[in-house]
Amino acid sequence: MTHPDVAALLESACLLAPEGTATANDLTVRDVWEYLAHDEWETALGLLEEFGDGHQLPSTFWARMAEAAELLHLARSSAWCRWRCTEIRNGMVRADLTLRPAAEARRRTPLAGHGVLRPMWDIGNLSPAGGTSVSIAGLWVEGRPFLEPGGRATVRLVPFTPRHWTHVEAGRRITMHEDRTVAGTAVVLEVKPPVTVRPEG
Template identity: 55%
Template sequence: MDVVRILESASLLVPEGVATDNDIAASDVWDHLAHDEWEVALSLLQELGDGWTAPAGFWDQLERAAGMLGFERSREWCRWRGGEARVGVIRAELALRPAGETFRRTPVPGAGVLRPMWDIGHRTEGGTPDLYIAHVWVEFAPELAPGTTAPVRLLPLTPERWRHLAPGDRITLYETAVAGGTGTILEVQPPSGHGEDVRRP
């Protein structure tokens, strides 16, 4: 299947009435595809994916198309969104401790590379924090430097352990035995197809 057919197939999944902030709809994607403007069509479909609870298959198709076009960042983002569709969305405001207070001296890479451990409130039988791993995607920036704060998205390896979180909850990032930052939960959404139990601030 070629890129055009993949993007066409993805556009057919977008419900009628869904539009971007600029009132771009799926029908506009077809216009760009007709003029071989594949990158624009892909970008618009990613924007349209924010306007509804897109299933994992939608993001899988966009990931495939982005890979075929050689758009690595776009491919990684679509893969991330497909993961969120499967396990749910967790967004937080993450404040990293300054360089010198922890081992980290370099910025956290933004595109889901880092897999730190997190204290999310669970305790072991001995009473110590029970830590869980989650990938980090920095929103709106390629990286997050020590001592700065930014919104992030988290993709847990054991999502069922994170179901109790709600906006306002505090979680702690660990890359070593010393806490490297603190997150405040902004938004929690269930996986696609799991009802309307969406918790927002």
């Protein structure tokens, strides 16, 4: 890793964030430039991640952030930034998920919260024969590295086949499956469709 590589990526990400963008603590892009000027890469990266919480930033922003995080050996930050790229491409469903207790479900161990799990979801679709048809979506637990059996948390889902999810709206109850049994139940809080990128020219 060379510092110029990280600096160039973070500076490029800064240029993609609107000047007025601010974190919950009222830190702005101008503050990020100040941290970059003092070679405080991790702090700058963390602030730029926060900008994405309340603003729709382009996938290029997240891709450059992911590269910078990889150079800094920040595995979770890199995974998060790559996850955000996928949200832009495939859409995102935010939900309040409650897992079934270990005594009532197949899962006995906590599930990883950083996007590696790809469970099946019953979102109301039917097969040609009229039976339940499940759809796969990746799962990211907000603010926690794991979610234990019986636990409850806000999660973000990235559909593998976005067209299967177009009817899903806030307030809908959906169920999570890791096999034929129900692993958890979620109430949809927010739905963001895929971002359509118009070709240039």
